Amino acid sequence: MTSRIPPVLRPEHPSSCSLSQLVIEFGLEHRGSLAGLEVTGVTLSTDDLQPGDLYVGVQGAHAHGASFAEKARDGGAVAILTDERGAELAAGSGLPIILVDSPRAALGAVSAWVYRTAENPPLLFGTTGTNGKTSVSYLLEAILKQLGLITGLSSTAERHIGETTVVSRLTTPEASEMHALLARMREHEVRAVAIEVSAQALSRHRVEGIVFDVVGFTNLSHDHLDDYADMEEYFEAKLELFTPEHARRGVISLDTPWGRRVVEGSRVPVTTITSLPDTDAEWRLELLDERAEYTEFTLHGPEGRSLTTRVPLIGRHMAANAGLAIVMLVEGGFELEAIAHVLDRDGGIVAYLPGRTERVSGDRGPTVYVDFGHSADAFENTLSSVRRFTTGRTIMVFGADGDRDPSKRLEMGRVAAEGCDILVITDHHPRFEDPASIRATLIEGARMAENRPEIHEVSPPEQAIRVAVSLAREGDSILWAGPGHQDYRDIRGVRTPYSARDEARRALAEAGWA
Numbered sequence: 001m002t003s004r005i006p007p008v009l010r011p012e013h014p015s016s017c018s019l020s021q022l023v024i025e026f027g028l029e030h031r032g033s034l035a036g037l038e039v040t041g042v043t044l045s046t047d048d049l050q051p052g053d054l055y056v057g058v059q060g061a062h063a064h065g066a067s068f069a070e071k072a073r074d075g076g077a078v079a080i081l082t083d084e085r086g087a088e089l090a091a092g093s094g095l096p097i098i099l100v101d102s103p104r105a106a107l108g109a110v111s112a113w114v115y116r117t118a119e120n121p122p123l124l125f126g127t128t129g130t131n132g133k134t135s136v137s138y139l140l141e142a143i144l145k146q147l148g149l150i151t152g153l154s155s156t157a158e159r160h161i162g163e164t165t166v167v168s169r170l171t172t173p174e175a176s177e178m179h180a181l182l183a184r185m186r187e188h189e190v191r192a193v194a195i196e197v198s199a200q201a202l203s204r205h206r207v208e209g210i211v212f213d214v215v216g217f218t219n220l221s222h223d224h225l226d227d228y229a230d231m232e233e234y235f236e237a238k239l240e241l242f243t244p245e246h247a248r249r250g251v252i253s254l255d256t257p258w259g260r261r262v263v264e265g266s267r268v269p270v271t272t273i274t275s276l277p278d279t280d281a282e283w284r285l286e287l288l289d290e291r292a293e294y295t296e297f298t299l300h301g302p303e304g305r306s307l308t309t310r311v312p313l314i315g316r317h318m319a320a321n322a323g324l325a326i327v328m329l330v331e332g333g334f335e336l337e338a339i340a341h342v343l344d345r346d347g348g349i350v351a352y353l354p355g356r357t358e359r360v361s362g363d364r365g366p367t368v369y370v371d372f373g374h375s376a377d378a379f380e381n382t383l384s385s386v387r388r389f390t391t392g393r394t395i396m397v398f399g400a401d402g403d404r405d406p407s408k409r410l411e412m413g414r415v416a417a418e419g420c421d422i423l424v425i426t427d428h429h430p431r432f433e434d435p436a437s438i439r440a441t442l443i444e445g446a447r448m449a450e451n452r453p454e455i456h457e458v459s460p461p462e463q464a465i466r467v468a469v470s471l472a473r474e475g476d477s478i479l480w481a482g483p484g485h486q487d488y489r490d491i492r493g494v495r496t497p498y499s500a501r502d503e504a505r506r507a508l509a510e511a512g513w514a
């Protein structure tokens with residue numbers, strides 16, 4: 001049974017940890033008496049605080065967390081762990097203060113200690129890269145389930161503890177939340193966990209205190225250049241996962257040139273995989289059949305080993321994600337033959353990925369896919385797959401995130417225009433930006449393409465999908481890229497409930513194509 005429960009999960013039966021022991025263990029300085037004080041949890045947000053917590057005060061983008069020390073005390077915090085500046089801010093709260101140089105950097109190790117997540121850990125798989133992290137994580141979880149394990153998942157779309165689903169807030173939760181989640185998973189006898197690791201998570205120490213058994217790298221392309229100065233800095237952030245502090249071994253896709261750079265920079269043993277026919281790697285993915293219902297492929301490995309199976313998703317990139325997941329499992333100790341056996345038994349990988357080229361249309365009328373792609377590389381891959389199954393015209397509906405990397409918008413517009421016959425440019429999450437000016441940049445990008453699709457500018461997206469459906473005929477496909485699984489739109493900081501999948505289904509029904 002699937003139930004939705006609040007996003008910050010704690011162990012149901014937390015154990016108490018002595019704060020005096022904690023400062024001895026980590027060799028930390030403190031102010032105020034810790035005698036007899038015990039903590040049962042850790043948090044860096046008063047919104048998530050529970051009585052008995054150690055509150056960690058970090059310097060944020062807007063405030064220093066220690067300035068909320070009194071709020072933390074009133075909520076039942078036992079002590080605060082912070083830096084020198086935080087200690088000054090928290091002095092009036094009367095809470096005992098534990099001092100560290102960087103509270104964010106200390107958060108993972110301290111949380112691991114409090115939640116005891118290093119004791120008898122599950123098999124841990126971490127995936128990073130610009131596109132495909134969620135997909136690889138879901139595919140890992142699916143195959144692990146088919147192998148008979150109780151599994152856990154932490155992804156942008158959802159977090160899973162066995163069969164329980166929890167809504168996600170961040171792609172990778174803060175370290176305190178991550179360790180609490182792992183502790184909760186242990187209570188439910190989870191034996192293998194797939195975790196999506198964003199570049200931001202690595203830069204912000206969110207996977208500190210975790211050593212993954214296997215980490216995977218999907219690809220790197222232009223994204224998040226509002227957070228990182230350039231591609232080199234973005235790459236360096238990802239490379240951090242391939243160090244002994246975070247991983248035992250790695251599997252690297254060479255499908256983008258950055259993969260080779262990860263191989264060169266990795267400080268843990270790695271193996272490689274590619275889905276490109278003209279690239280050399282230890283594992284090679286050969287596409288056998290591409291259908292609207294599935295993609296079939298053979299994975300060729302070292303010593304003549306191979307496996308042929310299907311992934312219930314469209315496109316070479318999804319087969320590449322599945323291949324990466326399988327090699328990560330092999331590197332994690334599973335026999336390729338055992339994986340092949342369960343996949344044969346079940347007719348392929350049994351996975352449902354919410355909002356990843358998800359088909360929302362029925363048997364009649366245009367085929368409509370809702371996708372989470374929000375970068376030029378994602379558009380290129382999904383559009384080329386959609387075109388392959390489209391006998392008529394390809395119609396693309398998309399907008400771009402406001403207040404997120406504006407430098408990628410022109411290229412998104414260009415790539416979209418290059419790959420479709422009709423383009424409907426609309427709004428996504430405008431946040432605090434003017435949606436009309438975001439659309440103008442996307443249109444400017446679209447006009448840079450050599451291909452000249454028909455371009456429509458339609459706001460808001462509810463209207464845009466209806467225009468796309470009204471233009472479509474039997475045999476045409478509509479790709480609505482951007483919203484994917486999301487269930488809200490962010491307009492001026494207000495999250496309004498909204499589902500592109502439901503909206504697309506409604507638009508089809510209204511057009512008589514229910």
Ligand SMILES: CC(=O)N[C@H]1[C@@H](OP(=O)(O)OP(=O)(O)OC[C@H]2O[C@@H](n3ccc(=O)[nH]c3=O)[C@H](O)[C@@H]2O)O[C@H](CO)[C@@H](O)[C@@H]1O[C@H](C)C(=O)N[C@@H](C)C(=O)N[C@H](CCC(=O)O)C(=O)O
Binds near residue numbers: 046047062
């Ligand atoms: C830019 C960024 O990283 N922001 C993170 C940061 O918030 P902030 O620095 O703005 O926090 P702040 O408001 O200055 O407050 C400082 C501290 O005081 C605490 N506080 C604040 C107010 C209060 O009343 N009580 C309280 O405890 C805050 O929890 C925080 O710890 O610290 C918060 C944790 O306390 C994070 O949740 C928050 O992530 C935000 C939500 C975020 O959107 N992060 C993005 C950049 C991100 O990480 N994205 C990647 C996506 C990657 C992808 O698309 O592939 C991800 O992994 O999700």
Ligand SMILES: Nc1ncnc2c1ncn2[C@@H]1O[C@H](COP(=O)(O)OP(=O)(O)OP(=O)(O)O)[C@@H](O)[C@H]1O
Binds near residue numbers: 132318356372
């Ligand atoms: N291997 C791949 N190569 C290129 N594009 C891909 C690949 N896998 C998925 N995509 C595209 O990227 C979109 C997002 O996929 P997914 O959610 O798996 O990536 P992600 O890395 O988790 O993204 P995010 O960090 O934004 O959550 C998909 O909907 C698809 O359009």
